[in-house]
Amino acid sequence: xxxxxxxxxxxxxxxxxxxxxxPGGAIMPLYDALLDSPVQHYLCRHxxxxxFAAIGYARSTNRVGVCIATSGPGATNLLTSxxxxxxxxxxxxxxxxxxxxxxxxxxxxxxxDVLGLSLSICKHSMQVMTAEDLVPCLQKAFHIAQEGRPGPxxxxxxxxILTGLVPATPQAVSDYQMPEYSMQDLQxxxxxxxxxxxxxxYIGGGVGMAxxxxxxxxxxxxxxxxxxCTLKGLGSAESEHPLYLGMLGMHGLAAANxxxxxxxxxxxxxxxxxxxxxxxxxxxxxxxxLIHLDIDPAEIHKRRRADVSLLGDLKTILPLLGxxxxxxxxxxxxxxxxxxxxxxxxxxxxxxxxxxxQLLRQLSDMSANDAIVSCDVGQHQMWVAxxxxxxxxxxxxxxxxxxTMGFGLPAAIGAQVANPDTQVVAVCGxxxxxxxxxxxxxxxxxxxxxxxxILDNQRLGMVKQWQELFHEERYSxxxxxxxxxxxxxxxxxxxxxxxxxCRSQVGEALRKMLAYPGPYLLHVQLDHxxxxxxxxxxxxxxxxxxxxxx
Amino acid sequence: xxxQLEMLLTDQPAVLERVLQTTxxxxxxxxxxxxxPASKQMKVSMLVSGKHPISxxxxxxxxxxxxxxxxxxxxxxxxxxxxxxxxQPLPKTA
Ligand SMILES: Cc1ncc(C[n+]2csc(CCOP(=O)(O)OP(=O)(O)O)c2C)c(N)n1
Numbered sequence: 001x002x003x004x005x006x007x008x009x010x011x012x013x014x015x016x017x018x019x020x021x022x023p024g025g026a027i028m029p030l031y032d033a034l035l036d037s038p039v040q041h042y043l044c045r046h047x048x049x050x051x052f053a054a055i056g057y058a059r060s061t062n063r064v065g066v067c068i069a070t071s072g073p074g075a076t077n078l079l080t081s082x083x084x085x086x087x088x089x090x091x092x093x094x095x096x097x098x099x100x101x102x103x104x105x106x107x108x109x110x111x112x113d114v115l116g117l118s119l120s121i122c123k124h125s126m127q128v129m130t131a132e133d134l135v136p137c138l139q140k141a142f143h144i145a146q147e148g149r150p151g152p153x154x155x156x157x158x159x160x161i162l163t164g165l166v167p168a169t170p171q172a173v174s175d176y177q178m179p180e181y182s183m184q185d186l187q188x189x190x191x192x193x194x195x196x197x198x199x200x201x202y203i204g205g206g207v208g209m210a211x212x213x214x215x216x217x218x219x220x221x222x223x224x225x226x227x228x229c230t231l232k233g234l235g236s237a238e239s240e241h242p243l244y245l246g247m248l249g250m251h252g253l254a255a256a257n258x259x260x261x262x263x264x265x266x267x268x269x270x271x272x273x274x275x276x277x278x279x280x281x282x283x284x285x286x287x288x289x290l291i292h293l294d295i296d297p298a299e300i301h302k303r304r305r306a307d308v309s310l311l312g313d314l315k316t317i318l319p320l321l322g323x324x325x326x327x328x329x330x331x332x333x334x335x336x337x338x339x340x341x342x343x344x345x346x347x348x349x350x351x352x353x354x355x356x357x358q359l360l361r362q363l364s365d366m367s368a369n370d371a372i373v374s375c376d377v378g379q380h381q382m383w384v385a386x387x388x389x390x391x392x393x394x395x396x397x398x399x400x401x402x403x404t405m406g407f408g409l410p411a412a413i414g415a416q417v418a419n420p421d422t423q424v425v426a427v428c429g430x431x432x433x434x435x436x437x438x439x440x441x442x443x444x445x446x447x448x449x450x451x452x453x454i455l456d457n458q459r460l461g462m463v464k465q466w467q468e469l470f471h472e473e474r475y476s477x478x479x480x481x482x483x484x485x486x487x488x489x490x491x492x493x494x495x496x497x498x499x500x501x502c503r504s505q506v507g508e509a510l511r512k513m514l515a516y517p518g519p520y521l522l523h524v525q526l527d528h529x530x531x532x533x534x535x536x537x538x539x540x541x542x543x544x545x546x547x548x549x550x
Numbered sequence: 551x552x553x554q555l556e557m558l559l560t561d562q563p564a565v566l567e568r569v570l571q572t573t574x575x576x577x578x579x580x581x582x583x584x585x586x587p588a589s590k591q592m593k594v595s596m597l598v599s600g601k602h603p604i605s606x607x608x609x610x611x612x613x614x615x616x617x618x619x620x621x622x623x624x625x626x627x628x629x630x631x632x633x634x635x636x637x638q639p640l641p642k643t644a
Contacts, residue, residue, distance in 0.1 A: 115564050119571055124615045127563055144615060298609035 003134050003162040004033035007095065010138050011039050016066050018042065018057070018417055020050040022077075024070025025110055027097030029162035031068075042417055042446065045438035047074050049410040051081030052436065055090050056414025060372050060394050062211060064091045064145050065414065071097045072110030075156070076117065080404060082152050083121040087401025088232065089209060091150035093141045098127065100160035114156045123151025131164055136172040143174040149296040150209055179297050179311035186320055189267075189291045189308045193223075193322040196265035196289070198330045201225045202248070205232025205400070206270015206294060206314055208393030215318035216269065223322045226263075226334040228256040230271050231400045235390030242335050249277040250536045251382040254341040254547060257536070259334050260285050261543040267291045267321075270314055273303040274401070283541035293317055343387065349504045353527045356380065356455055357387045359506050363425070363453070364388040366510055370395060371423040372415045376408035376432030379461040382532045384427050406435025409452065413439060416448045423451070423514065430456040430483050440493040443519045451513050452495075454486055457526040465531045469546075470538070490521040501525035552581065552625040553604045557594045557611070558618040561587070565616040566594070572614065573598055576607045591618060597625070 001009070007030060011019065020042045023031040034041050044050035047069045054065030069078050075096040085092045099108040118125035124144045126137045134157065141153040193199060207216050213236050220227060226243040229236060237244050245256040260266065266288040271277070278284035281303060292299070292306035293314060300309040310317050345361050360383050367373075373388060374397035375381045381398055390396040397415060399407040412426035433454055443450055460478040467475050490497035496516060500509045500523070513522045533548035559565045566585070573580055578600035585594045598607070608622050 116567065119564060119568055120575060125564075129563070296613075298613055300609075301603075301605060302609075 001166060002029070002033070003131060003157070003164055003166045004029040005037075006135055006166045007138065007157075007162075008033055008037040008039050010135055011066065012037070014064075014142055016064070019066040019068060020044055020053040020057070020414065020417075021068030022047050022050050022070070022074060024072075024074045024097065026071035026099055026159045027068060027074070027095075027162070029159065030095070030097065041068075042413075042442070044410065044413070045441045046436065047077035048081055048406070049413075049436050049439045049442065051078050051092070051094065052084070052407055052410035053414030053417065053439075053442075054092055055081060055085055055088075055407075056374060056397055056411030057418040058090050058092055058414075059088075059397050059411070060415035061418045062209065062394060063418075064093055064142060066093050066095070068095045069097070070110070071099055071114070072112050075114040076112060079117060079121060080402075082118065082154065084399055084402040084404045084407065085152035086121050086123065088399065089150050089205065090152065091145040092152040093138070093145050094152060094154045096154060096156045097162065098156045098158045101129070101158045102160070104158065114154070118154045118156075121152075122154050125154040125156070127156040128158065128161055131161055131166040132169055134161055134166050135169045139172040140174075143172070143176065147174060147176040148178070149206075178313060179295065181310040181312050181317060185308055185310055186317075189310055190322060192265055192289055192291055192308060193267070194324055197327050198263045199225055199265040199267060199326060200259055200263040200288075201227045201237075202230075202260065202266050202268045202271055203227060203233040203236050204230045204269060204271025205393065207233060207236040210270060210295065210314040212270075212314040212318055213392060215315055219318050219321055222325075224325045224331060225267070225322065226259055226326070226331070228252070228260055230277055231385055231398055233271065233393065234385060234396050235393040239389040242338070243331060245334070245338055247385050248542070250279065251386065251532050251534065252536075252542070252545075253343075253386060254534055254545065255334070255338045257534070257542040257545055258337060258341075260288075261541070262333075263288050265289050265291065267293070269293045269318070270295070272299045278303065279536045279542040280539050286541075347507065349507070352503045354501065354503050354506060354524055356383050356524075356526055356530060359510075359524065360384055360387045360427070362506060363510055367425065367514060368423045371425060372397065372412070372419060373425050373427060374398070374408045374411040374415060375427040376429045377403045377405045377462075378429040378432060379457070379465060379530070379532045380427055380429045380455040382462075383455075386532075405429070405432035408432060409439045409450075410436050410442075412450045412452075413442055413448060416450050417446075424449070425451045425453060427453045427455065429461060430454055430458060430486075431460045431480055433486075434483075437489070440490070440495060443495060444493040447518060449516075449518050449520075451516070451519070452521040453513070454521065454523050455526055456483065456486070456523060457528040457530065458483060459528045461528070462532070464528070465535075468531070469535070486521060486523040495519045495521050497521040497523060499523040499525065551601075551604070552597060552599045554623045554625055555596045555598060555608075555611070556621040557596070558588070559592045559594055560616040560618060561590055561592050562616045565592070565614075568614050568616065569594065569596075569611065572610050573607060576610050577602050578607050
């Protein structure tokens with residue numbers, strides 16, 4: 001069997017039936033073999049788009065996303081997505097073609113050192129140098145992408161290995177060992193919980209990735225612990241719970257940040273205390289002891305010393321945690337704070353400028369319970385996180401660690417491929433949307449019913465907000481008032497669209513969009529003066545957030 | 551602080567780059583380095599220095615798939631003595 005066929009056969013054995021990619025010289029033998037394979041390939045319009053689609057596929061299913069690209073520019077176009085997947089721990093396998101072995105190292109046409117480029121942005125990467133190694137490398141790649149803390153793995157394959165014969169090879173076995181907590185640490189953790197007066201659960205993306213949402217919700221039900229979530233943790237806890245406080249951090253909700261600043265015990269579950277969460281690190285949760293649960297030993301003590309750490313699979317640890325219920329006066333303090341700081345949602349049909357938070361809340365209420373929302377990066381991303389509710393973490397696709405503009409549309413495409421019957425909405429910023437706008441071509445090609453909501457403030461809004469607040473209103477290169485006409489852009493791809501600019505139009509426009517059977521673009525014109533509140537200024541403690549000026 | 555790292559690496563392309571890159575990125579500098587082949591593996595001894603706790607580096611090196619084992623000792627360079635307490639054993643996990 002030829003190398004190219006062996007790859008596709010291997011993918012089929014792994015249960016991979018859908019892949020994303022873009023062809024080119026060095027990878028052509030694999031594209032040739034695709035014609036005779038049951039593996040379905042989705043052609044995106046840029047390798048970055050293809051890789052973000054693979055990320056959307058992976059994040060909405062917790063399965064490995066697979067993406068294929070050619071050598072040279074194809075591979076370099078993948079790099080941003082690899083970094084995105086690395087920082088958000090997304091299981092991906094990227095297959096890149098490479099020039100044939102005899103040409104390697106000669107600066108051949110479309111030759112770049114992809115292995116070298118991949119080192120710091122992949123969980124692991126391999127270059128296949130013998131035919132015997134091809135299938136074992138792929139097996140290893142699938143193991144590594146999924147085991148422990150997931151992440152992207154790149155496999156670079158010279159063209160002559162794709163066209164040459166490969167022998168049948170034995171299965172590669174994984175030698176991964178799950179890190180293990182000790183019984184002593186478990187006891188210590190439970191003692192800390194029992195003796196704490198003001199505990200808070202700080203929930204990260206690890207919960208969803210460990211498939212431990214049920215175990216987390218069970219823990220919450222048993223203990224009534226107040227809960228805050230990171231951007232990636234959203235959807236893990238039930239948003240209706242009276243002690244669920246929403247997202248914490250730089251644009252966290254006031255009740256979430258204030259509770260964490262007051263707590264005497266912080267229980268971090270699959271979260272990494274990153275700087276967007278902690279604000280000024282040495283004033284973060286200043287009265288709290290820390291229990292840190294994670295699968296990655298390198299996260300323990302990295303940003304803050306843990307008093308107790310529990311390493312391992314959250315799915316097995318969470319059921320063993322905390323049995324008592326929480327001190328009633330703390331519960332009361334937290335729930336009162338939640339009520340007093342609650343955002344005043346109200347459907348308002350009066351004429352006037354559209355308010356993005358209200359619109360997103362309305363969208364959340366109107367869309368299906370299992371709807372998947374992906375978004376770009378900027379103010380709109382924070383509004384999505386603050387104001388929309390998600391039934392599972394896999395329903396919220398947002399570029400967290402890397403914060404990559406242009407993530408929303410291709411990630412939505414990948415999620416729709418993986419979940420053809422689920423409602424998928426991409427909430428895009430006008431700036432971000434243009435970064436992968438070519439993927440409208442992918443929507444058109446496959447007629448996927450993805451709904452695109454562009455929140456258009458004619459600005460690079462988040463940067464503009466910082467210029468306003470922290471750079472003395474010196475607006476440098478953030479004006480996008482020369483944006484294209486988005487509905488005409490949609491029309492060029494045969495995509496239905498609508499445009500609204502007035503509050504009274506919101507309900508009907510959202511209804512129309514959600515009910516439409518095919519792809520749809522809703523262009524929402526906003527006032528460019530709107531900002532995201534609260535905001536914790538840089539190098540400031542989280543309780544010193546600035547709230548919306550009255 | 552200075553630390554002596556003894557590593558056993560699988561002899562894979564880019565393995566040295568991975569070790570060096572991780573060391574640099576996590577804020578340490580390589581003061582000296584030796585390597586010798588050992589069947590399908592490679593023994594690498596490295597003296598590194600940096601301001602962060604060494605666990606910032608060792609915990610990341612431990613995640614490299616081509617690293618088979620890692621030992622770390624703090625060096626008291628001034629007196630030329632080795633600190634007798636060995637850094638806690640680091641399990642090879644990812
Ligand atoms: C690829 C990339 N380039 C630059 C940035 C820096 N950046 C962060 S938010 C932002 C503005 C985004 O504007 P838009 O998509 O219109 O969203 P808004 O903030 O207006 O909601 C920029 C430029 C980034 N996050 N990603």
